[in-house]
Amino acid sequence: MLDQTEVNENPEGVETKVYEDGTTITTRPRQGPVPQLFATSNEVREKYQRDLPTRGERKNNMANMPEACHNSRCGKLQARSTLKTCSQCKAAYYCSPQCQKEDWKDHKKRCTPAGESPAELPLRLARRALGSDRLVDYLTFMALTTWDLHKDPDAGNDKLLEVVCDVQVADLMAYMSRLMAGQRDDDSAEVCLNIERIGAVSLDDPRVPEHISRTARDVRHGMARAHTRDTPLVTFWFTVSGGDPDHGPLSQPDSPYESEDDEAHPRTPEEKTARMEEKRAEAQKEWEEQRNKFNAKADAAAPVNAHKSFTHTAIVQAWQTKLARERSYDNIESGLMGRVKEERTPNSMRQQFNNFVRMDKKNTLKLRAYPARNA
Known part of the structure; x- marks a missing residue:
């Protein structure tokens, strides 16, 4: 790293070091077990700004996105801007009023007002993300590396790449400050789109709603003439997270134990027993809160995924398959570490997608929102 040229410190003790290449290192005062360290780089920031699409480019990409008529007896493929949208759910597309009328008998079973559930927010943001070429590239590489296309x-x-979407706190610095200070999460804080996990799913998987698999097949059939063996098709199925099963609550509360603080205070056997009972009750209460929160999220996600989840089919471009054949890694520019090589995997692409969204401080991509305003 180049020589340090300037040091600034504000009254709150936040120290910012500025280097000759424009890199800044910000250190916040200790608010917990460790101080907080953040780094930014002019080079990284400028490259990011170049990769951001303009408002016109995003609108154009969304308008020209291929979409199939949702009438099961039609399935005609057209640009999204030429299709009519169901006025209630905003999630079904039709090429004509006649097709919408024919499909109503089936569609009305799952048609609910748009925005009825707060759990829909990740899916609304995910639709907007498809207007960014860079984010679609990350998605495409997720599929390319999942199946080694x-x-x-x-x-x-005959497969889908399920993209499980959620939201996360947009301002990580504020979140870390609260965490280090032992404060509770701010439920009204601004959030941004986050891909929780991805996974391959068969079109015939019983979890996939019938209208989703049918529409995916219609779109792939309509786009079949637009690709070759060097440009395969990939179909994404966007769903909302019902809670990551790998991070769910335990089957039972943790057993209480005697901490160092407890050992430092001499207690009679009766007092120790009472203290352990108190800690057991606290553990039970915390476990029940976590379990109820996890179950509530899963219950809210189920109807949204059944009625509002959606697919998007993309063509893997020739340059993408060529890059995958020639090089299995990406050169990543980091504000703290500089240029580093990172193996290109489905998970690394997912992380790069999330990082790209989180770096959009000015919300140019419109992938940030306030949960309270979308409830």
């Missing part, structure tokens, strides 16, 4: 272009046929 540069080796077998047909590996993703």
